Amino acid sequence: MEKERLDYLQIHPKDNVLVALRDLPQGQVVNFQGATFPLRRAVAAKHKFTITAMPKDSEIYMYGVLVGKVNADLEQGELLDVDNLRHAADDFKLGNRKLEWVQPDISAFKDKTFNGFHRSNGTVGTANYWLVIPLVFCENRNVLTLKSALEEKLGYRVESKDYSNEVDELIARYQAGASTEELLAVDLSASVANAKANRLFPQVDGVKFLNHDMGCGGTRMDSDALCGLLAGYITHPNVAGATVLSLGCQHAQASILRAEIQRRDPHFNKPLYIFEQQFEGTEQELMQKAIKATFAGLAEANTLQRKPAGLDKLCIGLECGGSDGFSGISANPALGYLSDMMVTLGGSVILAEFPELCGVEQELSDRCIDEPTAEKFIHLMRTYNAKAEADGSGFYMNPSPGNIRDGLITDAIKSAGAAKKGGNSPVAAVVDYPELANGPGLNLLCTPGNDVESTTAEVAAGANVVLFTTGLGTPTGNPISPVIKVASNTKVFEKMNDAIDLNCGTIIDGEETIEEAAHRILDYVIAVASGEVQAKAVKLGQDDFIPWRRGVSL
Structure with a gap:
């Protein structure tokens, strides 16, 4: 009906x-x-x-x-x-605990499992990647050189990123004398490459080569935070091991990285190879050692197999980007219902983007499990906003032109809808960037509202799946955790169906309830977590990775 x-x-x-x-x-x-x-x-x-x-x-x-x-x-x-x-938004202060909530019916999911990669520290990955990471931007070129040497030969090049066939078609038309108008009218849809290379290591989902512009030349706070962020990726359940390239003299020292790894996983035993160019000598010596280590690490990672795990081993990052006036009444509350389901199942969820919690601070602080947790949240919100205002850009400046055009006129309107992703469960923990936030229950993680910076941080905090709602459309992804895109309206889902996985415009269209949409999304999450379905961002090779400089970024 x-x-x-x-x-x-x-x-x-x-x-x-x-x-x-x-x-x-x-x-x-x-x-x-x-x-x-x-x-x-x-x-x-x-x-x-x-x-x-x-x-x-x-x-x-x-x-x-x-x-x-x-x-x-x-x-x-x-x-x-x-x-x-x-x-305008109400002020907030430490209030009484409001921890009563109605748990959703989880009978349809309480016995379900997903097939993941079990790690020695008890976490379970939804994927199995090898990382190649620069400790400082000076090593970006060497990382890209390794990518050029390894990616295609090992079968990990994403075909959809290579538009060389389309260029070949245009070259042929141009050489045949085609006019400018004729070139613009060429149908390139038939030129897309369909062949997929065979992988040498079928149990490894990919080698991910991260680049960034940090590690030296900035503040020590930023370089230390970078080491913490990278340690979050290396210890992540979706990662089998890592090759790290260091110059040697930068602020972000290998010793700091190792200490951050030990903080997150005291019994860390994954393969980890760190090479310092100033110690190794020539580029050739550095690169040959890095290639041998990476290849050997991949061979070891390839011995792992997916095995069943309970849904309590999922840690879901909740994110939104390119939001619109429907986000807060369709996709976000659907994620909120799913969030409550995950908490009831014993799993973990992460709600981040603190500039987009402006106006709902009182509700969230009252939902914190105890006063110290509430005080930490209040302190982080006040400190972040004060820093933004000191630099001439308070939380009130968060909405983008696209947000405003599609109905999110003030930051408080945007925030009130964005917070719906967190459901109604008590806040189990409040965590500052770039720490782990993967404990059972609802975790609040201090990040900016910037889509990629926040998603990058959520994954470092332990999210092995990210659910990302969008009303305007965005192709955001992550190198190691699948980012599942959920549209708030049918129009954007149909227009950008190569980048968006699921549609919650069905709620606006009167075809589905919030609860029904949440069940459908969780079924899809399980399929993606089991390696049965590829998220659209993974298919597109959308490996966005931007560390947060702790200055102002909304």
């Missing part, structure tokens, strides 16, 4: 605005709770309009929290836009 599709929605009983679920023309009559009024202007889908007349400086509520104040007197049925609405 088809579910009813609405024209507009009140998200929370306390809200004094409605969200348009489809494009509404000027003059359309709205019937809401006994009141009837026309729309003063056309309201595009995802945008909001007033329920009652509002004098200047009236407070606007969405998701039950303060999200803004109006800049002028507004009539009933008026569209909210960047001219008549400004950011």
Whole structure:
């Protein structure tokens, strides 16, 4: 039976605005709770309009929290836009614990497992990668040289990244005398390479070559954090071992990296090869040693096999990027329901992007399991925002032009919807970057709202799968953890189906409930975690990796 599709929605009983679920023309009559009024202007889908007349400086509520104040007197049925609405959010303080919550029904999943790679420290990987990492940007070229030498011959080159066939087609047309107009009209769809190279090491999902612009020349805080981040990747359950290239004189010393590895895994026993160019001598000597070590490590990693594991061994990173006005009422609450399911199953979830928790601090701090945890969250939020404001860019400047265009006018509106990814369970831990956040339950991890920086940090914190919601569309991925993209609306899912895995526009379209969508997403997560399905970002070779410089990045 088809579910009813609405024209507009009140998200929370306390809200004094409605969200348009489809494009509404000027003059359309709205019937809401006994009141009837026309729309003063056309309201595009995802945008909001007033329920009652509002004098200047009236407070606007969405998701039950303060999200803004109006800049002028507004009539009933008026569209909210960047001219008549400004950011506002309630202050927050240490409050009482509010730990009661309704656990979801997990009967459909309590006996399910996924097939993963079991590590000696008890963690389970959803993939099996070898890493090649520079400790400092001076080694980026050598890492890329290793990539050139190893990737294609071992069968790990992603075919979709190679558009040489398309270029060959255009060269042939040009040499045959094609005009500019004819070149622009060429159909290149038939030129995509279909062959997939055979892998020499079939149990190894890939060799990932990371690059970055850090390690020296910045602050010691940044170089130390980089070592912690890289240690998070090396000790990650999705990683079998690593080759590390160091120059030797940089701030990010190999000794710091080893200490960070021991902090995260005191009994670390994966193959780890660290080569310092200033010690090895010539580039040839360095590269030959690195190639031999990497090849030997791959041979060892290839002996591992996938085996069943309980869903409590999943650590799911919750992320959003390219958000829109539907994100907070479709894809994000679906992830929130899934998050509560994972907590009930004994698994781990990570909610990050602290600039996108602005306005919901009180709720989240009250949900922290004890006062010290709540105080840590409050301290991190206040310190981060104060630093941003000191540099002329507070949390209120977080929404991007695309966010604003699609209905997220203030940071508080964006944040209130983004926080829905965290569900309703108590906050088990609050963790600062770049530490581990993979304990059972809901973990809050301090990261920027920047999609790639935050995803990079969540994976270092232990996420072996990332669920990434998007309303505008984004191709973001990660080198070692599958990033599963979930669309908030059907239009973007159909338009970018090569990069987006799942559609929650079905909720907006009245075809599916939030609970039904969450069940469907978790089934897909299990298939991806078992190696049965490749996430779209993995297929595209979308290996985004950006360490966070602890200065201001929203």
